Amino acid sequence: MDEILAATMCDAVYGRLDYLDRLVTDADEPSRAALADTEISRLTRAWRDLLAAHQPDEHGRCPQCSGWRRPRQHPCSVWTTAHQHLIAADGPPAATSGRHAAAAGRPTVAMLGAS
Template sequence: MNEVLASTLRNAVYERLDYLDRLVNEADLPSRASLADSEIARMTAAWRNLLAKHEPDYRGRCRECGGWRRRRPHPCSVWTTAHKNLIVIDSPKTPSTGRHAAASYLPSAG
């Protein structure tokens, strides 16, 4: 039963995203403005909820990522994905090889 529920949930989310993509790409300007009025608040609330679950613990590790024995260091992939999609705009392509390539677009500490 869990597989059926997970599949149903996954399909519903992807169908909603596909619907929103179609509206953004094919709807007229007033429809897109209405969509922005309703969906931007929902999307920011969803991002905030997801990011709150991935805040670092007192040791600087993600509370959600990893197993019970070993948490992932912060920022985890959820935070780096949020940064990449919400902050980084039209950045040049970075190499996608190597163990740390996924986080290579993050600003340097220096």
């Protein structure tokens, strides 16, 4: 995928998310009800597809996030993000794995295991 196509895809996805955010905040009640009928199932399908791609392999590693030289143990950042937003959204930030979480100062799975 070339850079222009990738940028176009990113713009389209962010545009769709912006559109849905505007509908949630600005639309009337019937429009929001229609939104729930169509978009919630679309978003749950998207989450399921994404999580399926990040299911751990027989070694407990994420096949998408692991590199040849650097295996990534389950749960990867996709799973921890899903848990944070779908389960723990009203609580404190969930522990995540990986260098990005550590760099952001968020608790990591390794830090919680050490306590």
